[in-house]
Amino acid sequence: NAGVTQTPKFRILKIGQSMTLQCTQDMNHNYMYWYRQDPGMGLKLIYYSVGAGITDKGEVPNGYNVSRSTTEDFPLRLELAAPSQTSVYFCASSFPRGDRKQYFGPGTRLTVT
Amino acid sequence: AQSVTQLDSQVPVFEEAPVELRCNYSSSVSVYLFWYVQYPNQGLQLLLKYLSGSTLVKGINGFEAEFNKSQTSFHLRKPSVHISDTAEYFCAVSDLDNAGNMLTFGGGTRLMVKP
Numbered sequence: 279n280a281g282v283t284q285t286p287k288f289r290i291l292k293i294g295q296s297m298t299l300q301c302t303q304d305m306n307h308n309y310m311y312w313y314r315q316d317p318g319m320g321l322k323l324i325y326y327s328v329g330a331g332i333t334d335k336g337e338v339p340n341g342y343n344v345s346r347s348t349t350e351d352f353p354l355r356l357e358l359a360a361p362s363q364t365s366v367y368f369c370a371s372s373f374p375r376g377d378r379k380q381y382f383g384p385g386t387r388l389t390v391t
Numbered sequence: 392a393q394s395v396t397q398l399d400s401q402v403p404v405f406e407e408a409p410v411e412l413r414c415n416y417s418s419s420v421s422v423y424l425f426w427y428v429q430y431p432n433q434g435l436q437l438l439l440k441y442l443s444g445s446t447l448v449k450g451i452n453g454f455e456a457e458f459n460k461s462q463t464s465f466h467l468r469k470p471s472v473h474i475s476d477t478a479e480y481f482c483a484v485s486d487l488d489n490a491g492n493m494l495t496f497g498g499g500t501r502l503m504v505k506p
Contacts, residue, residue, distance in 0.1 A: 282434075309492055318400060320481060320496035321435075328491050336493070368434055377442060378423055378485055378492045382434035 280304050282383035284369050290389045291359040299354040299386050301369030309372045310352040311336075311380065312344065314365040321368065327352055328374065359390045393418040393484050395497035403503045406474055412467040412500045414482030424465040425483040425494065426456055435481065441465065452476065477504045 285300045303310065308329045313321040323336030327346040341363055343355040352371075356363060366387050370380040398413040416422065423442050427435040439450025446458040456467045465482060479501050483494040 311493070313496075318498055320395075320397075320498045321494075322496075323493060326491050326493060334491070370435075372492050374492070377440060378425075378494075379437050379440065380435075380492070380494060382427075382436070384432075384434045 282369055282371055282381050284367075284383035284386050286386060287384070288387045290391065291356075293359060293361065293390060295359050296355070296357050297359070297388075299356075299367055299369075299388075301352045301354065301383060302350050303352075303369075303371040303381070304350065305371060305381065306349060307371035307381070308349065308374045310346065311370045311372075312342070312352070312354045313368045313370065314338065314363075315368060315385075316365050324354065324367075356388075361390050364388060364390045393422060393486055393495045395482050395484055395495055397480075397482055397497035397500045399500050400498065401501045401503065403505060404472055405505050407471050409470050410468065410472050410476075410502065412480050412482075412502065414465045414467065414497060416463050416465065416482070416484045418463075418484060418486055420486045420488055422484045422486050424456075424458060425485070426450065426454070426465070426467050427481045427483060427496075429479045429481065429499075431478070438467070438480070472502070472504050474504050474506060476502060478502060 282303045311326045312324040322338045325344040327333045369383040372380045426438040441458045482497040
């Protein structure tokens, strides 16, 4: 099992550009999440999904969009990049029941200049 | 809604010394509690969790944590740290009514183990 994989690892964007951060999991988890990590701020939930075709906003959704067409994939879209979106982005997944453990990907470090 | 406060942003400690990383939470409902560890340039890994039962929880790498409901705390401890424990540690909560298993994280504590 590869677990949760994310691409790219690093990216530099210019203000106003768009991009999609990819996230794939091979554990057949129903639940998937996108977080951003800013220094000293912990992780903040951007969006989450409880299954294919179902997504919902987290704490900091502005400036982002998601889709969930399959169980495995949960891409995060930035439409008009802004410097405030410079951050490290983590994707995670979990089973709907049981111990609520979330499995994290290695992260994508994004810089917007 | 919940919140998590990690009282120390950085904790320097010498190798083989004991360490305690503090975590307090607030919630209007019962919660599950977690500690995650993040090694440099990596994602987060689960260290331990409290779901129910014994309030003293043992995790990986010799860490343990104690749930104190009256003080709404879940402090992480290790009796003797190693250089390899240098990492960032995050406390997190998830309320029992949370349909999406969502986590609320604290700001993190950077543990720096010195030789």
